Amino acid sequence: MSAVLEKSVGEPEAELTDGFHLVIDALKLNGIKTIYGVPGIPITDLGRLAQAAGMRVISFRHEQNAGNAAAIAGFLTKSPGVCLTVSAPGFLNGLIALANATTNCFPMILISGSSEREIVDLQQGDYEEMDQLAVAKTLCKGAFRVLHAADIGIGVARAIRAAVSGRPGGVYLDLPAKLFGQVMEAEAGRRSLVKVIDPAPAQIPAPTAVERALDVLRGAKRPLIILGKGAAYAQADNDIRALVEKSGIPYVPMSMAKGLLPDTHPQSAAAARSTVLADSDVVMMIGARLNWLLSHGKGKQWGPPGSKKFIQIDIEPREMDSNVEIAAPLVGDIGSCVAALLRGMGDDWKQPPTEWTEAIRNKKDANIARMASRLGKNSIPMDYHSALRVLRDVIKERPDAILVNEGANTLDQARGVIDMYQPRKRLDVGTWGIMGIGMGFAIAAAIETGKPVLAIEGDSAFGFSGMEVETICRYNLPVCIVVFNNDGIYRGTDVNLSGGADAATTGFVKGARYDRMIEGFGGVGVNATTPDELKRAVDAAMDSGKPTLINAVIDPAAGSESGNIGNLNPKSALTKKGGA
Ligand code: ADP
Ligand code: MG
Numbered sequence: 001m002s003a004v005l006e007k008s009v010g011e012p013e014a015e016l017t018d019g020f021h022l023v024i025d026a027l028k029l030n031g032i033k034t035i036y037g038v039p040g041i042p043i044t045d046l047g048r049l050a051q052a053a054g055m056r057v058i059s060f061r062h063e064q065n066a067g068n069a070a071a072i073a074g075f076l077t078k079s080p081g082v083c084l085t086v087s088a089p090g091f092l093n094g095l096i097a098l099a100n101a102t103t104n105c106f107p108m109i110l111i112s113g114s115s116e117r118e119i120v121d122l123q124q125g126d127y128e129e130m131d132q133l134a135v136a137k138t139l140c141k142g143a144f145r146v147l148h149a150a151d152i153g154i155g156v157a158r159a160i161r162a163a164v165s166g167r168p169g170g171v172y173l174d175l176p177a178k179l180f181g182q183v184m185e186a187e188a189g190r191r192s193l194v195k196v197i198d199p200a201p202a203q204i205p206a207p208t209a210v211e212r213a214l215d216v217l218r219g220a221k222r223p224l225i226i227l228g229k230g231a232a233y234a235q236a237d238n239d240i241r242a243l244v245e246k247s248g249i250p251y252v253p254m255s256m257a258k259g260l261l262p263d264t265h266p267q268s269a270a271a272a273r274s275t276v277l278a279d280s281d282v283v284m285m286i287g288a289r290l291n292w293l294l295s296h297g298k299g300k301q302w303g304p305p306g307s308k309k310f311i312q313i314d315i316e317p318r319e320m321d322s323n324v325e326i327a328a329p330l331v332g333d334i335g336s337c338v339a340a341l342l343r344g345m346g347d348d349w350k351q352p353p354t355e356w357t358e359a360i361r362n363k364k365d366a367n368i369a370r371m372a373s374r375l376g377k378n379s380i381p382m383d384y385h386s387a388l389r390v391l392r393d394v395i396k397e398r399p400d401a402i403l404v405n406e407g408a409n410t411l412d413q414a415r416g417v418i419d420m421y422q423p424r425k426r427l428d429v430g431t432w433g434i435m436g437i438g439m440g441f442a443i444a445a446a447i448e449t450g451k452p453v454l455a456i457e458g459d460s461a462f463g464f465s466g467m468e469v470e471t472i473c474r475y476n477l478p479v480c481i482v483v484f485n486n487d488g489i490y491r492g493t494d495v496n497l498s499g500g501a502d503a504a505t506t507g508f509v510k511g512a513r514y515d516r517m518i519e520g521f522g523g524v525g526v527n528a529t530t531p532d533e534l535k536r537a538v539d540a541a542m543d544s545g546k547p548t549l550i551n552a553v554i555d556p557a558a559g560s561e562s563g564n565i566g567n568l569n570p571k572s573a574l575t576k577k578g579g580a
Helices: 003-010 019-029 044-052 063-077 088-104 117-121 132-137 149-164 177-181 186-192 207-218 229-233 237-247 270-279 292-297 334-345 354-376 384-397 409-417 438-449 459-463 466-474 515-519 531-544 563-568
Strands: 016-018 034-037 056-059 081-085 108-114 142-145 170-176 183-185 223-227 251-253 282-286 309-314 328-331 402-406 426-428 453-458 479-485 524-528 548-553
Touching: 016 019, 016 186, 019 044, 019 149, 019 177, 019 186, 034 044, 034 063, 034 438, 044 056, 056 063, 056 438, 063 081, 063 088, 063 108, 063 229, 063 438, 081 088, 088 108, 088 132, 088 170, 108 132, 108 149, 108 177, 132 142, 132 170, 142 149, 149 170, 149 183, 149 186, 170 177, 183 186, 207 282, 207 309, 207 328, 207 334, 223 237, 237 334, 251 270, 270 354, 282 334, 309 334, 354 384, 354 409, 384 409, 384 453, 384 479, 384 531, 402 409, 402 438, 409 453, 409 563, 438 453, 438 466, 438 479, 453 459, 459 479, 466 479, 466 515, 479 531, 515 524, 515 548, 524 531, 531 548
Parallel strands: 034 056, 034 081, 081 108, 108 170, 142 170, 223 251, 223 282, 282 309, 309 328, 402 426, 402 453, 453 479, 479 548, 524 548
Antiparallel strands: 016 183
16 A cells, blocks of 8 residues: 555545635625625525525526616625626626616626536537627626636636726626536635735825816806715715815705705705806816716806816716816825815815805705795695605605615606705616616615615606515515506606507506505505605605505606606607697
8 A cells, every 4th residue: 555545544635615615705705795696507506605604695586686786785885796697698687787887887796607618609509608708898897707716716806806996887707607616625715715905995186186176176256066976985975075065165966976965055056056057167076977967068058168167076087078178187086086175275265255155045045945835735646746745754854764766757856856964875877867776776775774765766667676576575675665656657648649459658557556566475565645645654664664665646647758858858750749
């Protein structure tokens, strides 16, 4: 008998690990505690083992919703949200969320199992065959594939860094089925893992850029600050508030930046938005892009051409001059930039001219008074305003609740009516204005924050993710969904232009009872036809934390085509009057 063999017989067998365990260990090592996904081949065991290893694994009914959950988890925590899917179709379902996360600058990692490389690359027709890496590449910030178990640590590290450093975004990680079963010595496996140090390093602005920005601000007679969701993401809440207050400059929050300062703040110019956009002479954007949501910084809305100078704070240098000339680009992370501005302002900072702030206050007061009279009506059947007044009061009474909001009119009106009081409490359709984020966002908001969630959904918008009410019930999440049911898309009163028996293209079943959907899964369903019924039902849901769906019956004639963005919806000039 040889010595070598004798030795190996006498020693305990080396401890082993495999691809499944290495993926889980790599995620855990980097502080990732939750996986959102849908089980199936080849990742079923990955979910099971992750749960066994103490991770929270939230199984959805459709990958798009799991992906949206991961994306908004990234926005809320500054740590990448992880979505786990099966190959080809599951991957594609998750991809829309990955693309949306990238568009919105939310850090997210989509991990998909994939089929056998050898067969896929020869296009020999494998089970769910698809070159997923190639497909993902154009739709996200980074895409990686791991072929060897020993590279899992590096692959996960690269994905995390790509997602959260610089401008955050979506990252795809392709894990072929074979990888999961690969075995290696546990000790070597442990050594192969990477704990990412300082994944999103501070990016300090250049002192000259800070001075330039302050010079432009000092020269302003009618300055304005626009806060975007990048500012909300940055979690530099105290300094942002200090900057706004010390500067005395009126500000307008973009939708998901509402609550960074309470919407009731005296410097908020949200209720005088058109006036301040048109009449300001210097505009400082903090984590907001001059995209379609701000009509690209030009055109009628912005006053006469050449009437203003822009200062832009952004982590992405290439964002500068993307739509108009930026007089003072301030490239860096928002926390560092805002702190530098605060320091540079010194103790003798001059408040903006009172002519400007008074003009805004007058406009604002008039608009608020006009809105108050609309909100005061107790219309039955409910219209948007009478229903939203109730929900405005709910949030006022519970400022730490999270509001999720999608729809057309339901979105536009809610954004204007419901004041937010704390940062990162309003989650909505974002840069693309997409429908379908509702239940994914609501679930992740509840899981990540433990706070009650109020999801205000148009009946059409709700349909895109509505099956996840089962998920909400299964995990017993404190989510109250209010469906604004006006029998259709935009309105419930459209007619079939052919005169035929089919429903109009924008109409749904009349008098539908969405509340009964959640009852099927053990949740609380309520049909609310008056503002009082709605208030009672929402209060009960928010107090009990029980999964609840309230069917809010809205006048089918209420609502306008495409909400506030009807101008983007081309119309045939040939349609006869009295038609759509
Ligand atoms: P909104 O729609 O609210 O205007 P956008 O999504 O258009 O917001 O803009 C957000 C901007 O914030 C993006 O240009 C992004 O690069 C930037 N951003 C995100 N996080 C940070 C950060 N931590 N520091 C600086 N800029 C950031
Ligand atoms: Mg509707």
